[in-house]
Amino acid sequence: QLRLVESGGGLVQPGGSLRLSCVGSGFTLDYLTIGWFRQAPGKEREGLLCISGRDGPTLTVDSVKGRFTVSRDNAKNTVYLQMSSLEPADTADYYCAARHSVDGCAISQSYYHHWGQGTQVTVSS
Secondary structure (H helix, E strand, O other): OOEEEEEOOEEEOOOOOEEEEEEEEOOOHHHOEEEEEEEOOOOOOEEEEEEOOOOOOEEEOOOOOOOEEEEEEHHHOEEEEEEOOOOHHHOEEEEEEEEOOOOOOOOOHHHOOEEOOOEEEEEOO
């Protein structure tokens, strides 16, 4: 059974960087499409980026384009979310999600079948 575990969250100052990890078990992430989402306090969950299986194309929403990137380390069965130039508005719980697909990706919650438990990111001075 596929299980996703996020880590790497924490407190960071505005302008700082953070790398989140999404580690998979029970299935090879290389064959899965992975999406990253976040949910700020009092707000709905929003999609950020996705990467298609087999190092396929990625998509990034405009609000984080140029600051957030997604990558894989297949040897570690891990997908990363690299975040830079962080702002207080980036404070949220961050989630990774997976879908058994190698045919492109989508930044939509309904597209994904498996979710991690989330990791908290706080951007504050």
